[in-house]
Amino acid sequence: MERLAEITAGIFVATTDLYTTTSTVVAAGEGGCLVIDPAVTVADLAGLAADLRALSLTPLAGFATHPHWDHVLWSTELGDVPRYASVAAAATAERERARLIEGVGQEAPGHDLELFGRLTALAEGADTLPWTGPAAQIVTHRAHAPGHSAVFLPESGTLVAGDMCSDIEIPLLDLEQTDPVGDYLAALDLLRALPVRCVIPGHGGIGDAAEFRRRIEADLAYLDGLRAGRDPADPRLATEWLAAEHARYAAAIQAGQIA
Numbered sequence: 499m500e501r502l503a504e505i506t507a508g509i510f511v512a513t514t515d516l517y518t519t520t521s522t523v524v525a526a527g528e529g530g531c532l533v534i535d536p537a538v539t540v541a542d543l544a545g546l547a548a549d550l551r552a553l554s555l556t557p558l559a560g561f562a563t564h565p566h567w568d569h570v571l572w573s574t575e576l577g578d579v580p581r582y583a584s585v586a587a588a589a590t591a592e593r594e595r596a597r598l599i600e601g602v603g604q605e606a607p608g609h610d611l612e613l614f615g616r617l618t619a620l621a622e623g624a625d626t627l628p629w630t631g632p633a634a635q636i637v638t639h640r641a642h643a644p645g646h647s648a649v650f651l652p653e654s655g656t657l658v659a660g661d662m663c664s665d666i667e668i669p670l671l672d673l674e675q676t677d678p679v680g681d682y683l684a685a686l687d688l689l690r691a692l693p694v695r696c697v698i699p700g701h702g703g704i705g706d707a708a709e710f711r712r713r714i715e716a717d718l719a720y721l722d723g724l725r726a727g728r729d730p731a732d733p734r735l736a737t738e739w740l741a742a743e744h745a746r747y748a749a750a751i752q753a754g755q756i757a
């Protein structure tokens with residue numbers, strides 16, 4: 499695991515070996531902080547807690563970008579604080595708890611399941627995080643997972659994107675929804691309208707403003723190709739499991755299950 503590093507004033511990112519997963523910490527001043535998507539193994543979370551102690555940062559709140567097992571983790575060491583999520587994300591984590599527990603048990607066993615997936619829903623329609631730190635805009639959409647939310651920090655222009663805007667992963671669709679491609683395109687529109695100077699994807703490398711634009715364009719090109727029935731020339735498809743995902747989407751399009 500790459501230890502927690504300050505990427506811009508008051509914003510820290512740790513990146514784990516498993517799926518190149520990022521955890522983001524936003525300092526609030528006076529020793530408090532927000533922890534977004536702490537991940538991913540038990541050892542990674544222990545390392546994150548140790549880094550926070552070394553930086554004299556104490557979590558005041560958490561945020562889960564979306565209801566997938568690798569984004570709803572927590573540990574006792576991170577403290578007993580509200581872990582916010584959108585209304586739809588919190589409800590989905592509750593409803594799909596058995597499936598999430600199965601996922602974490604297979605991929606990163608040993609977490610405290612009492613703490614796993616215990617999210618506090620933001621007020622319906624809330625678009626800012628209720629905390630005392632730097633303003634944090636919550637941008638909720640339906641791409642990839644129900645209630646998926648990016649956190650945008652306007653002071654630094656930092657976008658914590660959740661499972662979008664990745665340099666290593668193609669757009670990952672939620673095929674259980676009725677219009678997964680349409681949902682994804684709508685979400686890209688929301689994100690691209692933000693004055694992003696730094697993007698932190700849930701999996702992958704951090705990018706600057708130009709790289710953010712490049713990733714948005716790459717994702718649009720991928721989805722365009724998918725809809726048109728072309729095999730997109732996307733270097734991210736060199737990864738085996740992503741090629742398999744792509745084949746699943748292409749089959750769903752061809753079968754008329756999605757458009």
Ligand SMILES: [Zn+2]
Binds near residue numbers: 564
């Ligand atoms: Zn996800």
